[in-house]
Amino acid sequence: MMFVIRITCFVICTGVLVIFANANVGAELAIATRSKNRGKGSMWWGIAKAGEPNNLSPMSPGALYMDTSVHGTLRRKQRRLARENTGLLEAIAKGANLAINECQFQFRNLRWNCSTRNFLKGKNLFGKIVEKGCPETAFIYAITSAAVTHSIARACSEGAIETCYCEKHYRRPQVFSNGNTGSVTTNVRDFEWGGCSDNIGFGFDVSREFVDTGERGKSLREKMNLHNNEAGRSLVQSQMRQECKCHGMSGSCTTRTCWMKLPNFRVIGDLLKDRYDAATRVIAANSGTLKSNKAHSNRLPKNPTALMTNSIHTKRENKRKHKYGFQLKPFNPEHKPPGVKDLVYYEMLPGFCEKNPKYGIQGTHGRQCNETSEGVDNCDVMCCGRGFHSEEVVVVERCNCIFHWCCEVKCDICRTKKKVQYCF
Amino acid sequence: MPGTILENLSGRKLSVLVTILVLSQLACFLVGLISPSPASTQSILATVCVDDKPQDDKLNHWFDLGCSKKIHLEREESTIGLDANNLVFAMQMPLHGQDYSSWQQNLVGELQIDVIYKEGQKLSNPMIELLLDARIAYSDKTKDGGRTPWKYYTHSQTKRFMDCIFNETFVKDGYPYDCTMVPLFELGSLFHDYYLLNLRLPYDKKKEINTGLGRVSDIYLHTIHMNGGFTKVWVSLKTVFFPIILAIMIWFWNRVHSLSRKPALLEYMLISLGGTLAFLDLPIEYFTLYFDMPYMLFLSDIRQGVFYAMLLSFWLVFTGEHMLIQETGEKNSLRKYWKHLSSVAVGCVSLLIFDLCERGVHLVNPFYSIWVTPLGTNLALTFVICAGLSAGIYFAFLCYMIWRVFKNISIKRSVLPSMTQARRLHYEGIIYRFCFLMFATLICAAVTICSFLLSQYVQGEKKYDENMDLELTSVIHTGVYGMWNVYICALLMLYAPSHKRWPSEPICAEGEEVEFSRLSNDTSTPNEISSLTSFVAKANIE
Numbered sequence: 015m016m017f018v019i020r021i022t023c024f025v026i027c028t029g030v031l032v033i034f035a036n037a038n039v040g041a042e043l044a045i046a047t048r049s050k051n052r053g054k055g056s057m058w059w060g061i062a063k064a065g066e067p068n069n070l071s072p073m074s075p076g077a078l079y080m081d082t083s084v085h086g087t088l089r090r091k092q093r094r095l096a097r098e099n100t101g102l103l104e105a106i107a108k109g110a111n112l113a114i115n116e117c118q119f120q121f122r123n124l125r126w127n128c129s130t131r132n133f134l135k136g137k138n139l140f141g142k143i144v145e146k147g148c149p150e151t152a153f154i155y156a157i158t159s160a161a162v163t164h165s166i167a168r169a170c171s172e173g174a175i176e177t178c179y180c181e182k183h184y185r186r187p188q189v190f191s192n193g194n195t196g197s198v199t200t201n202v203r204d205f206e207w208g209g210c211s212d213n214i215g216f217g218f219d220v221s222r223e224f225v226d227t228g229e230r231g232k233s234l235r236e237k238m239n240l241h242n243n244e245a246g247r248s249l250v251q252s253q254m255r256q257e258c259k260c261h262g263m264s265g266s267c268t269t270r271t272c273w274m275k276l277p278n279f280r281v282i283g284d285l286l287k288d289r290y291d292a293a294t295r296v297i298a299a300n301s302g303t304l305k306s307n308k309a310h311s312n313r314l315p316k317n318p319t320a321l322m323t324n325s326i327h328t329k330r331e332n333k334r335k336h337k338y339g340f341q342l343k344p345f346n347p348e349h350k351p352p353g354v355k356d357l358v359y360y361e362m363l364p365g366f367c368e369k370n371p372k373y374g375i376q377g378t379h380g381r382q383c384n385e386t387s388e389g390v391d392n393c394d395v396m397c398c399g400r401g402f403h404s405e406e407v408v409v410v411e412r413c414n415c416i417f418h419w420c421c422e423v424k425c426d427i428c429r430t431k432k433k434v435q436y437c438f
Numbered sequence: 439m440p441g442t443i444l445e446n447l448s449g450r451k452l453s454v455l456v457t458i459l460v461l462s463q464l465a466c467f468l469v470g471l472i473s474p475s476p477a478s479t480q481s482i483l484a485t486v487c488v489d490d491k492p493q494d495d496k497l498n499h500w501f502d503l504g505c506s507k508k509i510h511l512e513r514e515e516s517t518i519g520l521d522a523n524n525l526v527f528a529m530q531m532p533l534h535g536q537d538y539s540s541w542q543q544n545l546v547g548e549l550q551i552d553v554i555y556k557e558g559q560k561l562s563n564p565m566i567e568l569l570l571d572a573r574i575a576y577s578d579k580t581k582d583g584g585r586t587p588w589k590y591y592t593h594s595q596t597k598r599f600m601d602c603i604f605n606e607t608f609v610k611d612g613y614p615y616d617c618t619m620v621p622l623f624e625l626g627s628l629f630h631d632y633y634l635l636n637l638r639l640p641y642d643k644k645k646e647i648n649t650g651l652g653r654v655s656d657i658y659l660h661t662i663h664m665n666g667g668f669t670k671v672w673v674s675l676k677t678v679f680f681p682i683i684l685a686i687m688i689w690f691w692n693r694v695h696s697l698s699r700k701p702a703l704l705e706y707m708l709i710s711l712g713g714t715l716a717f718l719d720l721p722i723e724y725f726t727l728y729f730d731m732p733y734m735l736f737l738s739d740i741r742q743g744v745f746y747a748m749l750l751s752f753w754l755v756f757t758g759e760h761m762l763i764q765e766t767g768e769k770n771s772l773r774k775y776w777k778h779l780s781s782v783a784v785g786c787v788s789l790l791i792f793d794l795c796e797r798g799v800h801l802v803n804p805f806y807s808i809w810v811t812p813l814g815t816n817l818a819l820t821f822v823i824c825a826g827l828s829a830g831i832y833f834a835f836l837c838y839m840i841w842r843v844f845k846n847i848s849i850k851r852s853v854l855p856s857m858t859q860a861r862r863l864h865y866e867g868i869i870y871r872f873c874f875l876m877f878a879t880l881i882c883a884a885v886t887i888c889s890f891l892l893s894q895y896v897q898g899e900k901k902y903d904e905n906m907d908l909e910l911t912s913v914i915h916t917g918v919y920g921m922w923n924v925y926i927c928a929l930l931m932l933y934a935p936s937h938k939r940w941p942s943e944p945i946c947a948e949g950e951e952v953e954f955s956r957l958s959n960d961t962s963t964p965n966e967i968s969s970l971t972s973f974v975a976k977a978n979i980e
Contacts, residue, residue, distance in 0.1 A: 119612075171483035171658065173503055173533045205536040206666035209478020257619060261477070261546050261662060263742050264793045269915075270894065271662045273479040275550065278655075280612040417559045419641045419651040420525050421517035 058224070059139040059158060060087040061107045091227045095220065101175040102166070106224065109165030113158040114139075116283040120157075123384075123391035125366040125398075126150050129376050141374015143363070147235050152242045152357040153290040159225045160246030160282050167217035167250075167276055178216040214254055214274060218247055234298045234360055241342060241358050248355045249285055253277035286357070293357040295345035367398035383435050397437035404435050444875070444932035455931070459924050466675065466920020470913030473671035477664050481550075484527035484637065484657040486511055492523035500575050500588040501528040502634050512655050522641030522648065529635040529659040537579060537631035540727045541666030544735055545628055547635065549620040550658040553602055557611045559653065566600045566650040571638040572622065572805055576630035588634055594805040598622075602652075615652065619660070623804040624797070626732035628663060635659060668912055673723045675916060679923045680719040686927055687712040690934045697935055703771060704759050707752050708933055714748040715926050717741055736797045743793070747786040749922075750832060753879070754778045757839040760872065778835050785828030792821040840876075847872075875932070882925050889914040 088096065096103045117128040128150075130139050144151050170178035204210075225243050229236040254274040262268030342358055344351055352358045363370075369377035383393035383402055393402045409432045412425035447455070487505035505528060509516040531545070532538060538545075551568075553561070573593035577585045602615040625633075637657070641648045691709055694701045701709075718741045726734055755775055772779065792808075795818065799806040808814040847869060854862050893914045 168483060171481050171533070172485060173482070173530060176535045178534055205532070205534075206539040206541055208474035208665050208667050209663065210480060210532070210534055210536065213481065257550070257660070259546065259548050259619070259621075259660070259662060261624075264739050264789060265796065267894065268890065269476055271475075271477040271479055273481055273660055275481075275658075278552065278554075278612075278614040280610070281614075284610070413558070415556075415558050417556070417653055418643070419639065419648050420511075420522040420654070421514075421520045423559070 058088055058092060058106070058228075059110055061103065061110060089227055092224055095224055099175055099177045099220070101169060102177075102220065102224075105166045105169035105175060106162055108169070109162040110139075110158060112165055112279055113154075113161035116161065116279060117154065117157050119280075120153075120283050120287045123387075123389065123396075125378050125381075125390075125396060126375065127381075128154075129374075143373045143375060145235075146363055146373060147238050147360040148363045149290055149293045149357065149359045150363070152238065152293055152359045153286060155239050155242040156246035156249070156289070156357055157283065157286050158246070159221055159243035160250045160286065161279065162225055163214070163217040163221040163247045163250045164276065164279055164282065165217075166220050167213040170213035170216055171276070175216075178210075178213055214251060214276065218251060221247055234296075237342060238296065238358050238360060241352070245289065245355050245357055246282075246286065249289070250277065250282055252355065253281060253285070289355065289357045293359050294342075294349065294352040296342040296352065296358045296360050297345050298343075298360075365398070367400075378437050381437050383437055385433070385435050393435050393437065400438045402435045402437050404433055406431060406433055408432075442933045443936045446936040447932070455928075459928055463917075463921055463924050466924070467913055467917040469671055469675060469920075470909070470916035472667075473909065473912040473916065474665045474667040475909045475911050476668045476915055477662050480532055480661050480663075482529045482531060482533060482659045482661060484529050484659065487526045487528050488520065488524050489526045490524070492521070497573065497590050497593060500573075500634060501526045501636055502588065503528065503530050511653075522639060525638065527635075527637040527639075527657050529637070531633045531635070531659075531661055538628045538633070538663070539666050540627075540629060541664075541669045542628045543664040543669055543723070543726065545623075545625040545633070546662040547622040547624070548660040548662070549598075549622045549637075550656075550660060551600060551617060551620065551654055552656040552658070553615045553617055553652040554655045555604060555611070555613050555615060556653055561602060561604070561615065561650065561652045563650050564602050564604070566602060566617075566652075567648075568598045568600055568620065568651065569595065569640060569647045570598060570620075570622070570805075571595050571640055573636045574623070574625075574804070575634045575636070577632040577634070579631045585632060591630075591633070592804055594803050596805045596807070597810045598807070599810065614655070621807060622659070624735065624800050625804050626735040626797075626800060627726060627730050629726075629730035668915075669723065671912070671916060672919075673721050675919065676719045676721040676723070679920075680716060680721060683712060683716050683719055683923065683927060683930075686930045687716065690930045693934045693937070696937075704755060704933070705935070707755050708930055711748050711752045711926060712930050714745045715923065718745045719923070733801055736793070736801065739793050739797060740790075743786055743789060747782055749926075750782045751775075751779055753836060754782070754832075754839070757836065757843055760843050778832075778839075781828045781832040781835060785825045785832065788821040788824040788828070792818055792825070795821075875929075878925065878928070882921055885921060886918050889918050 114128070114130055118130075121128040126143075128140070130141075140154055144154060166175065169175045222243075226240055229239045229243070254277065256272050257275050258270050258272040260267035260270045262270070342352055345360070363373065363375070366375050367378055369375065369379065378396055378398060381396060383396035384391045385393050385402075385404070387393075390396070396402075409430050411428050411430060412423075413428040415423050415425040417423050444452075485501075485503050485505065486509050487501040488507035488509060489501065490507070505526075509520070509525075511517065549570075553566075571593075572595075574591040575588035576591045577588050580586055598620045600617050600620050602617040604613075604615050623635075639648050639651065639654075641651075643649060687709060690712065694705050694709075720741075722737075723734070725731060731737075755772075758775055758778070795808050795814075796806075799808075808818045851869065854865060857865070893911050
């Protein structure tokens with residue numbers, strides 16, 4: 015019972031109250047105060063660098079969880095999730111890495127190139143840019159949340175997380191008991207009765223629990239982060255593709271069974287980049303349309319005793335159906351309000367041309383650009399009009415590559431003279 | 439001579455019977471509500487293990503999720519120095535610490551190989567020829583909660599084709615090709631608790647083995663198994679129907695034998711139709727709980743095939759026997775229908791051969807597929823087309839015969855006003871009941887076709903986030919299955935010979951229905967089982 019009170023308080027009350035309600039004050043104090051002051055939900059991004067898996071010997075399950083440096087970056091709820099779901103942290107770490115790689119790939123030609131810093135503690139992985147409500151932040155939040163969803167779903171298919179749930183985990187037992195078969199349904203019997211296959215659902219829900227847990231405030235930035243997190247996840251979900259197989263009499267289609275195929279993450283990255291290019295600017299709606307309470311009440315479990323069991327499973331139903339209960343208003347009243355999959359932001363940074371240590375912006379000094387390109391990597395754009403210098407170098411490149419399964423690419427070595435431009 | 443029960447049953451009794459049948463039909467639909475969907479899938483992502491010694495190729499060395507060396511194909515640096523023969527794709531079934539139950543009946547495996555486009559490494563041929571070295575092991579739960587070590591189940595080197603499309607307008611680095619699924623195996627029984635698939639994609643440049651393969655990022659195995667809940671509901675249906683159909687058959691045959699005449703052709707057809715239905719209803723699925731029966735898939739195909747063949751033949755003979763052109767004194771036999779029935783026979787035999795070639799061979803080699811060799815594909819297509827053609831010919835025949843029956847009926851109907859009122863009412867009743875059964879057949883066929891189309895639509899439209907509590911597919915399956923059971927029970931009951939003696943006193947059944955005595959000059963031959971045919975024969979005389 016004590017546990018229930020603690021959790022409920024943790025959600026409702028401020029950090030200070032949590033401390034009083036808690037027994038092990040010391041550790042919690044550090045977490046609570048830190049998370050109150052800093053970039054909220056983004057702390058967990060740090061595990062991307064902590065959980066760097068070795069090439070040939072992946073960590074044994076649970077090893078990452080024990081890592082104290084990882085432990086420190088997580089909120090209490092996140093730690094509980096990690097404790098209850100073996101293998102979850104590894105999947106999230108993989109997801110965070112996936113997000114960083116994809117972000118850097120998508121922004122390789124832009125002024126802001128999604129640079130990360132190898133800081134585990136204290137500072138945010140992406141720098142303080144995430145404390146601003148700009149489109150880049152929107153992209154970071156969306157892609158990390160999408161990558162976590164994707165990665166957890168993948169880990170479920172790989173068998174790395176054992177708590178992934180059965181498709182009808184929630185509905186079937188009720189119907190089952192109506193059928194008067196009279197037996198007690200356990201998880202295992204569920205599998206026998208109706209099978210298990212909802213990996214993306216698990217990924218979606220756990221990602222929501224884990225990623226969104228930092229955004230508990232009522233400010234516009236938190237609303238924005240929540241919206242962008244949700245946008246990333248929805249995009250993964252909407253890109254699931256259906257495949258079917260006929261297996262009826264003599265292989266005919268009298269019985270056909272379908273399943274959902276997880277999309278390639280590059281596709282998600284591209285789509286999110288498109289959303290970033292068309293991100294919607296929003297404003298705080300001061301006429302009371304910003305129903306911050308609703309977002310909160312949604313996050314509370316309806317049945318307190320349910321918390322004693324696995325917390326993800328219990329909240330599944332009300333979570334999946336209802337989105338967070340707020341609506342953001344577009345900055346330009348003539349525009350449509352942002353949809354679920356749209357990225358939103360509310361301010362622009364002055365620019366990414368100059369180095370700005372305050373926000374962790376590297377600036378474009380010394381960046382490579384392309385004189386002839388008509389895109390965003392054009393030197394005039396990239397160098398913000400400062401000009402550039404051109405070097406002629408001999409580039410040794412692999413060319414005419416032929417791939418040999420599994421692991422060999424045979425290429426010719428080509429030497430070409432190339433002009434390379436760098437910004438001043 | 440007695441007619442069938444259908445003609446002699448009073449309207450009230452008929453309506454009571456029909457109500458009972460409709461209610462049991464409804465019950466079959468409702469039973470589908472508690473059942474989950476017929477089958478579920480589980481998508482299993484392969485764990486890539488490294489086999490250090492591929493040369494000593496032992497069949498008792500297995501790689502599962504706990505293999506010592508794992509790599510990730512997407513990390514190029516981790517694959518350096520490795521050979522295709524080093525890689526073993528391990529898929530452990532089922533996932534999430536579950537174990538298979540015998541109630542889940544069978545397992546179908548489908549491979550999804552994700553091939554990634556890399557800059558400058560376009561696939562040379564979009565039709566990739568794969569050589570798969572697949573091995574399956576099994577393991578069981580031990581009493582103390584552990585698992586027995588993996589034991590060899592089956593293995594095969596098999597060829598498959600994978601068609602990969604790449605959308606040229608989106609040529610981007612890291613994008614996946616759109617490749618077709620590769621059917622891999624079909625296990626007819628799920629007797630063991632755990633299964634393990636070890637897949638290798640060997641590479642040999644000289645022999646051109648797997649040379650067309652691009653950069654593989656992931657291999658998924660999509661497994662399909664029946665749902666235990668559905669099997670339970672299904673077997674319960676069979677358990678209920680089997681004794682009923684058996685009892686009705688015994689009752690029917692007793693009735694036929696208590697007559698002084700020999701059984702008519704239609705009665706033989708009816709009893710064999712009942713027999714095939716009883717064979718279909720026989721709940722041998724119970725045995726799969728205690729014995730390993732990999733031939734269950736094949737057997738259920740055979741059972742369904744025999745039933746459908748009998749049903750189709752019955753319709754032909756039934757229509758033919760009501761053709762109303764009566765040859766005198768000649769006992770009808772199946773020989774008269776050999777032309778019509780040969781279409782059913784050809785269709786069924788070609789489907790049987792096709793099934794033997796695919797599912798029959800699966801008993802020996804679960805990885806076998808007839809479609810991978812050009813010869814096999816042609817052969818399979820020949821049989822399937824042959825079956826399709828005979829189905830077309832069959833339905834053309836059937837429609838033609840039904841059209842002729844109705845034409846004859848309408849001709850005779852025009853003679854009706856010239857008859858006495860008693861006779862006219864009598865014959866109108868018979869025609870009405872005959873049409874009633876035709877109508878029932880039509881409804882059953884229409885419901886079957888519609889539900890089949892609906893289930894295709896439902897499965898096609900199933901959106902991911904849809905929270906529909908009702909499992910329409912299983913409702914359709916149990917409903918249609920129950921419908922044909924009810925239909926054949928009704929046929930057996932209504933077409934059983936009646937014991938009412940002719941001529942007899944006009945019976946006033948509760949004052950509603952008057953049953954009229956036959957005409958005195960009724961000298962129908964014993965092979966006419968329906969008074970409708972005798973009526974028409976008489977009308978011809980008139």
